[in-house]
Amino acid sequence: MLLAPAGNLEAAKQAFQAGADAVYVGLRGWSRGGARGEFDHEQLRLCIELAHALGKKVQLAANIIPKPQERQRLLHQLAHLAGWGLHAVIMNDVGFLHEVRRKLPDLAITASIGCGALNTDDALFYQDLGATAIVLPGYVEPQEIAAVKAKASIQGMLDKFLADTDSEEAVKPVEARTPKILDPGPVAPYVPIGKEAKAALTH
Numbered sequence: 001m002l003l004a005p006a007g008n009l010e011a012a013k014q015a016f017q018a019g020a021d022a023v024y025v026g027l028r029g030w031s032r033g034g035a036r037g038e039f040d041h042e043q044l045r046l047c048i049e050l051a052h053a054l055g056k057k058v059q060l061a062a063n064i065i066p067k068p069q070e071r072q073r074l075l076h077q078l079a080h081l082a083g084w085g086l087h088a089v090i091m092n093d094v095g096f097l098h099e100v101r102r103k104l105p106d107l108a109i110t111a112s113i114g115c116g117a118l119n120t121d122d123a124l125f126y127q128d129l130g131a132t133a134i135v136l137p138g139y140v141e142p143q144e145i146a147a148v149k150a151k152a153s154i155q156g157m158l159d160k161f162l163a164d165t166d167s168e169e170a171v172k173p174v175e176a177r178t179p180k181i182l183d184p185g186p187v188a189p190y191v192p193i194g195k196e197a198k199a200a201l202t203h
Contacts, residue, residue: 003059007037012047012058022057023047024090027081030062030074048085057087063112065093075103082107091115094129101130108132110157119144123152133157 004020006012012023025047026038039047044058051058060081066074074096078089082104089107091097092114101109110133111117111126117134126134133155136145140158148156 006047008039009043009047009050012050016051016054016056020056022059022087023051024059024061026061030060030064044081044086045084048081052085058085059088059090059108059110060086061090061112063090063092063114066096071096071099075100078107079104088132090135097126097131098129110135113137120148120151123148123154123156127152127154 002020003022003024004015004018006015006023006025012025015023025044027044028038028040030038044060048058050056062074062078078086078100087108088110089100090110090112091100092112094115097109097111097115100107109131111129111131113135115126115134117123117126117136118140123134131154135157136148138158145156145158
């Protein structure tokens with residue numbers, strides 16, 4: 001599965017046209033990306049409709065740690081989005097992740113890089129919490145990835161930065177870089193791409 005970022009509806013269209021199987025997006029108030037790169041609810045609805053029409057999927061990056069009084073409102077909103085056909089949510093709050101799994105059992109959940117998963121024990125921990133995928137840091141060794149695959153059924157995604165060190169992309173904050181997830185099997189590389197690869201996606 002090829003998972004690409006989309007900061008707006010046009011970017012989602014281009015990603016699908018370039019061959020992405022899914023896009024992940026930010027929803028205003030739900031991520032750390034800033035309003036410039038986030039969808040409003042109507043844009044997200046249109047993106048999900050577009051994805052379904054093309055046989056694709058949409059994931060929501062929810063990189064927030066909600067206050068206790070915010071959780072019920074966010075759960076209600078997530079249920080609404082799942083009703084639209086949202087495929088998965090990417091999360092870094094362990095407690096909220098577990099609550100989403102209990103309340104919305106059909107929604108796929110990815111434990112983001114912010115959850116700090118590094119090894120088999122971590123993978124099994126998030127699997128038991130209800131995550132269906134985790135993002136591992138790019139420095140995890142192949143043998144460590146193999147150990148995770150051997151003992152955990154949870155899908156793994158490898159976070160690996162390939163941007164040139166002298167490029168604009170390399171000096172941007174992590175949230176502002178351009179990522180790409182290529183999934184040839186149970187463990188997939190999670191690759192923020194540099195300028196040349198980004199240009200290739202849009203042509």
